[in-house]
Amino acid sequence: MDRIERYLEELGKKCDIWHGGVCVNYALAYNKAYRSFTAQLRADEEYRKRQVEIFLLAASIATSTFMIAAFASASLRALAARGAIAVICNNNLNRTFNAVYAVSNSQPAMFAIGKVLDVAKSTTIEKIKKTTESAYIKLSTISSGDPFDHELKLRQFIYLSSFCAKEIVTSVRDDNKISMEERNAIMDRMEKAPIFNPPCAVIGGEALAKRMELTLFMNHILESDYLEDIPFKPYSFGTPGSVNVFQKRNLTSIQHLPSDKNYPNPAKAEVHSAGVGAHQKIIYKEYGPGLENYIETLHQEVVGVPFFKDLPNLTKMQSALVKAESTLYRLADDCRPLHIDMAKV
Amino acid sequence: MMKTLITIMRSACIAIVFAITVSCAFSNDNKIDEALLEGEHVVLFYQRIPSFASIAAMAYNPLNPEAVATEQSTLQKIAEQVFNVTEMQADMRRALTEVPAPAIDANDFSDASNAFAAEMIALNEEFAGYTEEDSRALDEEYKRTIASSPLEILAGVMGLHELGAEQVAVGRLMISAIDLYKRADSVRLREMGDAELRTFINQLIENTWNMPSDEQPLEFRSENAAFFLKSSSALALSRLPPEQVSVLQKFYTSPGGRQKRQALVAAFKARVEADSREMLSEYFRSLRK
Numbered sequence: 109m110d111r112i113e114r115y116l117e118e119l120g121k122k123c124d125i126w127h128g129g130v131c132v133n134y135a136l137a138y139n140k141a142y143r144s145f146t147a148q149l150r151a152d153e154e155y156r157k158r159q160v161e162i163f164l165l166a167a168s169i170a171t172s173t174f175m176i177a178a179f180a181s182a183s184l185r186a187l188a189a190r191g192a193i194a195v196i197c198n199n200n201l202n203r204t205f206n207a208v209y210a211v212s213n214s215q216p217a218m219f220a221i222g223k224v225l226d227v228a229k230s231t232t233i234e235k236i237k238k239t240t241e242s243a244y245i246k247l248s249t250i251s252s253g254d255p256f257d258h259e260l261k262l263r264q265f266i267y268l269s270s271f272c273a274k275e276i277v278t279s280v281r282d283d284n285k286i287s288m289e290e291r292n293a294i295m296d297r298m299e300k301a302p303i304f305n306p307p308c309a310v311i312g313g314e315a316l317a318k319r320m321e322l323t324l325f326m327n328h329i330l331e332s333d334y335l336e337d338i339p340f341k342p343y344s345f346g347t348p349g350s351v352n353v354f355q356k357r358n359l360t361s362i363q364h365l366p367s368d369k370n371y372p373n374p375a376k377a378e379v380h381s382a383g384v385g386a387h388q389k390i391i392y393k394e395y396g397p398g399l400e401n402y403i404e405t406l407h408q409e410v411v412g413v414p415f416f417k418d419l420p421n422l423t424k425m426q427s428a429l430v431k432a433e434s435t436l437y438r439l440a441d442d443c444r445p446l447h448i449d450m451a452k453v
Numbered sequence: 454m455m456k457t458l459i460t461i462m463r464s465a466c467i468a469i470v471f472a473i474t475v476s477c478a479f480s481n482d483n484k485i486d487e488a489l490l491e492g493e494h495v496v497l498f499y500q501r502i503p504s505f506a507s508i509a510a511m512a513y514n515p516l517n518p519e520a521v522a523t524e525q526s527t528l529q530k531i532a533e534q535v536f537n538v539t540e541m542q543a544d545m546r547r548a549l550t551e552v553p554a555p556a557i558d559a560n561d562f563s564d565a566s567n568a569f570a571a572e573m574i575a576l577n578e579e580f581a582g583y584t585e586e587d588s589r590a591l592d593e594e595y596k597r598t599i600a601s602s603p604l605e606i607l608a609g610v611m612g613l614h615e616l617g618a619e620q621v622a623v624g625r626l627m628i629s630a631i632d633l634y635k636r637a638d639s640v641r642l643r644e645m646g647d648a649e650l651r652t653f654i655n656q657l658i659e660n661t662w663n664m665p666s667d668e669q670p671l672e673f674r675s676e677n678a679a680f681f682l683k684s685s686s687a688l689a690l691s692r693l694p695p696e697q698v699s700v701l702q703k704f705y706t707s708p709g710g711r712q713k714r715q716a717l718v719a720a721f722k723a724r725v726e727a728d729s730r731e732m733l734s735e736y737f738r739s740l741r742k
Binding site: 334336340342343344345346357359377379380381382383384385386389391392393394396397422 | 494497498500501514515516517520574577580581582583584585587588589591592595613617620635636668671677678680681682684685688
């Protein structure tokens with residue numbers, strides 16, 4: 109049988125493995141992590157709405173699969189300013205991308221075609237680019253954290269990648285102007301692309317879900333710091349006036365990681381004869397004891413050490429942020445795509 | 454007979470004169486004590502304390518003070534009952550009576566002290582409308598005209614800055630109280646017996662009072678409160694006529710005046726600490742239910 113015919117026949121089986129293995133296991137674990145995480149944070153509706161990208165990220169590192177990294181990347185990298193996204197992109201995705209993508213700007217397409225563009229001649233390159241663009245343009249842009257939507261989106265990604273790969277090899281097959289040498293070089297690369305190499309390892313659903321969930325919580329902690337602008341406040345020693353605890357505060361979410369040299373370091377407030385001068389202060393979202401205990405157990409289970417327990421009381425949240433960042437590095441390191449070889453093209 | 458009568462009358466006169474002298478001395482002392490209480494703003498400092506509960510809630514959870522609404526309102530209600538102005542005043546008066554007053558005209562001292570008190574209130578009201586620029590300008594003026602002057606020295610000898618430092622310590626204690634109930638180990642508190650709780654509270658008060666300055670929240674930093682009160686006192690003194698300033702100077706630098714001031718501050722501290730202890734014990738008991 110011709111190499112291209114064999115490829116087309118095999119591709120169907122490979123996609124079945126992606127669907128039946130990674131996709132389902134991932135969807136199950138994701139579903140579990142999602143439900144658990146959102147149940148813990150049920151009061152925090154706003155936060156949940158912003159979680160879509162983070163879920164993709166968690167999935168990417170926890171499954172250790174390049175596919176999800178690639179799938180997630182397009183939007184993730186745009187958001188990679190801080191938090192878990194930055195940690196993972198610096199430690200995980202970037203290395204993966206650097207290792208895998210050298211040519212194309214279309215990262216999702218690399219899942220299907222690998223480094224084909226390296227070996228194709230200019231006219232073929234144009235054709236391939238057009239094919240990938242028209243295939244991936246169909247990729248849903250719906251953003252939702254819902255596990256079902258997410259699974260469908262993942263499946264769609266595999267279908268479109270498979271479609272794209274088929275289109276390319278058939279067009280190569282049907283193009284008489286492509287030399288045998290170029291055709292073979294293209295097929296070498298196509299056969300090394302991730303879609304043609306589904307991971308053989310079984311993903312442990314339970315452990316996967318826990319890693320995903322811990323990633324989500326660590327990211328949540330990294331997002332719990334705010335910079336508050338406190339205006340000048342005159343001193344008053346005797347007026348028993350009450351303070352409006354619901355007054356509007358001037359808060360900005362901090363966009364830097366604790367280790368970043370640009371992390372805010374507010375100057376001490378100036379103390380005048382008549383009051384405390386305008387100043388900035390870093391404040392943290394507090395976690396209730398219930399949520400703290402939950403994170404504590406999860407962290408102990410996944411990483412092997414408690415999270416909050418040994419933090420100094422006075423600077424608890426400040427230290428928690430530093431620790432969350434280091435846990436994310438650890439998770440990223442532990443979960444750096446093990447199947448990177450499989451993804452090599 | 455006549456002689457006896459004269460002797461009796463003379464004795465009676467002496468007794469009356471003595472009685473008048475004693476009662477004058479007593480009322481003189483009394484007037485000085487009242488003027489001192491007024492000038493040192495003891496009631497104002499003390500009355501303010503229960504309202505710290507809302508500031509403490511905000512300082513504890515700046516993003517979501519509502520999350521500690523129960524703790525805050527419980528503390529405030531208890532503090533309003535425990536910090537009893539009438540009882541506190543009786544305590545202060547008792548402590549001051551035990552110290553003899555210096556030889557000073559009570560009326561003059563009373564006038565000067567009241568005038569100082571009025572200037573302090575006026576300053577407090579002025580400050581409320583201040584911007585940071587106004588405050589900077591005031592700092593400059595202070596540096597130029599008051600710093601290191603006898604007025605600043607007198608302000609340091611007066612008791613206000615110590616009372617203010619004590620006052621805000623209760624705010625810190627309120628933050629700890631809220632925190633203790635929000636922490637994961639609050640179960641331990643709920644299970645404590647009365648004796649253990651007493652020891653725990655004493656320890657907590659000691660730690661709160663001795664907290665290093667840079668660890669104290671800005672809202673309740675004793676060092677800052679003392680600074681504001683010292684400089685405001687000096688500013689208020691600068692607005693008084695020189696003769697009133699010298700009356701105050703005479704009182705506060707006399708050994709008797711110093712003793713009175715010390716007795717006042719000590720009694721205030723003892724009262725605030727005792728009330729804080731009671732407030733905590735009621736608070737822990739009420740949240741234990």
